[in-house]
Amino acid sequence: MDxxxxxKRRMGFEIGTYVVVKPLQEKVQTVTPFFYNINFLEPxxxxxxxxxxxxxxxxxxxxxxxxxxxxxxxxxxxxNDMDVLLISKEKIEKEYLEQLLENKIGIKVHIIVMSNKxxxxxxxxxxxxxxxxxxxxxxxxxxxxxxxxxxxxxxDLHLLKSKLLVENFDFLTGREKYEMVRNAVAIALFIEGKQxxxxxxxxxxxxxxxxxxxxxxxxxxxIEKKEFLNKYEKFYKxxxxxxLSSIKNGSK
Amino acid sequence: MVQNRNKLIELIIGNLSNVVVYELLGISxxxxxxxxxxxxxxxxxxxxxxxxxxxxxxxxxxxxxxxxVYIKDKIIKKVKAELQLRMSKGYxxxxxxxxxxxxxxxxxxxxxx
Numbered sequence: 001m002d003x004x005x006x007x008k009r010r011m012g013f014e015i016g017t018y019v020v021v022k023p024l025q026e027k028v029q030t031v032t033p034f035f036y037n038i039n040f041l042e043p044x045x046x047x048x049x050x051x052x053x054x055x056x057x058x059x060x061x062x063x064x065x066x067x068x069x070x071x072x073x074x075x076x077x078x079x080n081d082m083d084v085l086l087i088s089k090e091k092i093e094k095e096y097l098e099q100l101l102e103n104k105i106g107i108k109v110h111i112i113v114m115s116n117k118x119x120x121x122x123x124x125x126x127x128x129x130x131x132x133x134x135x136x137x138x139x140x141x142x143x144x145x146x147x148x149x150x151x152x153x154x155x156d157l158h159l160l161k162s163k164l165l166v167e168n169f170d171f172l173t174g175r176e177k178y179e180m181v182r183n184a185v186a187i188a189l190f191i192e193g194k195q196x197x198x199x200x201x202x203x204x205x206x207x208x209x210x211x212x213x214x215x216x217x218x219x220x221x222x223i224e225k226k227e228f229l230n231k232y233e234k235f236y237k238x239x240x241x242x243x244l245s246s247i248k249n250g251s252k
Numbered sequence: 253m254v255q256n257r258n259k260l261i262e263l264i265i266g267n268l269s270n271v272v273v274y275e276l277l278g279i280s281x282x283x284x285x286x287x288x289x290x291x292x293x294x295x296x297x298x299x300x301x302x303x304x305x306x307x308x309x310x311x312x313x314x315x316x317x318x319x320x321v322y323i324k325d326k327i328i329k330k331v332k333a334e335l336q337l338r339m340s341k342g343y344x345x346x347x348x349x350x351x352x353x354x355x356x357x358x359x360x361x362x363x364x365x
Contacts, residue, residue, distance in 0.1 A: 121285075153281075153286055156338075157277065157286075157289060157293055158293070160334070161270065164266040164267070167262070167266060168262055171259040171260075244341035247338075247341055247342050247343065248341045
């Protein structure tokens with residue numbers, strides 16, 4: 001019997017799994033990504049996304065979807081890493097895959113593995129999932145029609161992250177500041193039953209805290225620091241009190 | 253740089269306070285789904301705290317006593333304030349007597365004590 005040797009560290013199939021042996025040279029598969037709420041993406045980024053999709057597909061045997069999200073999809077090249085949501089029920093060696101992609105593409109890749117069930121639960125209860133997925137690129141068509149489920153205890157725990165903005169303001173990077181404000185504002189929109197997506201969140205940030213504040217936060221240029229912090233503290237306090245009162249009144 | 257060190261210590265305190273709050277809220281709740289959310293958030297805050305800790309010397313042995321006392325006191329105060337606020341708003345089963353023990357073990361894991 002012919003024998004095939006494979007590396008000990010491998011992904012996608014366990015010892016004893018039946019496999020198909022195929023020639024290395026295969027017809028090149030073309031990937032047509034699905035773009036959601038993206039008006040423009042630099043051609044080089046589209047190429048990188050295709051590379052990510054191809055590399056994951058050839059290393060992972062079964063997955064439901066691969067979704068690219070985050071700052072990589074913003075105009076320009078000021079992103080820190082690529083956020084990749086890998087929707088799969090399989091056990092995946094995340095760190096190994098991240099390293100493999102980083103070596104091949106030269107960009108730091110941050111992979112979050114979750115099942116479809118977890119993704120849908122996240123979309124229904126966590127406003128940040130909605131913000132994150134409002135702008136994305138996926139390998140398979142991605143449609144979610146999930147009714148928002150307001151669970152005040154979950155919102156309370158999400159909001160706690162944004163409290164650190166006031167006490168650590170001088171020590172945080174622009175990106176960290178923006179993420180904390182975005183988190184709190186997304187929660188407020190979610191409770192109000194409004195649409196939660198990146199542009200709506202940025203719009204509300206600017207209405208609440210001043211013109212171009214979304215950009216100023218990201219760039220870490222807050223000229224009127226005291227004024228901003230006063231407004232933010234009041235906004236946070238009102239939002240937090242509202243959430244905690246809803247818990248007290250017996251809402252979920 | 254002393255200024256940088258102080259900044260990192262404040263960032264550690266903020267994130268570790270959230271870690272302990274999430275842990276205690278997780279212990280207090282029966283709902284498996286919400287407990288899952290607490291442990292997920294706990295991990296995120298813990299990872300952040302670890303990345304800040306990784307920038308303070310000494311890396312592999314405890315920090316000076318003066319820093320330990322400051323960090324521990326501040327975390328305990330912050331955690332108790334957050335939990336008491338939630339207890340007054342209807343969160344049940346929160347055992348404040350566990351705070352110090354959890355703070356100690358968290359600081360140990362972080363090689364702060």
